[in-house]
Amino acid sequence: AQRVTQPEKLLSVFKGAPVELKCNYSYSGSPELFWYVQYSRQRLQLLLRHISRESIKGFTADLNKGETSFHLKKPFAQEEDSAMYYCALKGGGTSYGKLTFGQGTILTVHP
Amino acid sequence: DAMVIQNPRYQVTQFGKPVTLSCSQTLNHNVMYWYQQKSSQAPKLLFHYYDKDFNNEADTPDNFQSRRPNTSFCFLDIRSPGLGDAAMYLCATSRDGAVDYNEQFFGPGTRLTVL
Numbered sequence: 001a002q003r004v005t006q007p008e009k010l011l012s013v014f015k016g017a018p019v020e021l022k023c024n025y026s027y028s029g030s031p032e033l034f035w036y037v038q039y040s041r042q043r044l045q046l047l048l049r050h051i052s053r054e055s056i057k058g059f060t061a062d063l064n065k066g067e068t069s070f071h072l073k074k075p076f077a078q079e080e081d082s083a084m085y086y087c088a089l090k091g092g093g094t095s096y097g098k099l100t101f102g103q104g105t106i107l108t109v110h111p
Numbered sequence: 112d113a114m115v116i117q118n119p120r121y122q123v124t125q126f127g128k129p130v131t132l133s134c135s136q137t138l139n140h141n142v143m144y145w146y147q148q149k150s151s152q153a154p155k156l157l158f159h160y161y162d163k164d165f166n167n168e169a170d171t172p173d174n175f176q177s178r179r180p181n182t183s184f185c186f187l188d189i190r191s192p193g194l195g196d197a198a199m200y201l202c203a204t205s206r207d208g209a210v211d212y213n214e215q216f217f218g219p220g221t222r223l224t225v226l
Contacts (some may be wrong), residue, residue: 004153043115043215043217043218043219043220044154044203045199045216045217046214046215049214057141086153086154097159097213098144098156098159098168099154099156099215100153100156101153101154101155102153103151103152103153103178
């Protein structure tokens with residue numbers, strides 16, 4: 001079974017402070033991990049995926065297989081980063097398929 | 112803009128009265144998904160279509176059915192809605208065989224209320 005845990009439902013930081021949204025997963029095979037974001041009144045959209053090793057809007061996430069974690073980090077948070085963030089896992093080895101989502105973390109960046 | 116469209120955005124139905132939610136896409140993606148998201152919970156996959164092939168999740172209740180008459184449209188039918196079926200229903204699409212790992216594109220969702 002695949003499982004994603006985001007331990008923090010709410011996270012508040014001030015503008016310019018570093019932010020880390022935690023994600024841990026459970027999966028017996030080789031996982032694909034994603035971060036999806038939902039800004040206020042917008043649809044859920046992909047932020048980044050581990051395979052691309054990319055930085056999007058200043059966010060990065062490193063897959064740590066030893067700790068089974070995929071934490072999302074940004075060194076200097078901005079007010080426009082305020083949103084709901086979901087960590088998601090896809091298993092199965094195909095290029096399509098079920099995403100298992102974590103419960104989500106609401107990030108609020110205060111001015 | 113190419114996108115995933117869901118209609119209606121808000122749907123109210125009565126307990127036990129069948130209801131259909133609609134999803135359409137202009138992305139020409141071959142995979143379409145239906146997720147259920149209850150309040151303060153994670154989205155949960157109900158089923159997906161790979162082209163015309165229907166794939167049901169093991170724990171999806173029989174009360175939920177789906178139809179995909181063509182590439183662009185997919186419907187979610189709830190045969191006898193119960194109070195516990197009140198939720199946001201999200202449609203998503205993806206393209207199999209993408210060089211980069213598959214991104215799922217989500218619609219805005221339909222919020223279902225059961226009275």
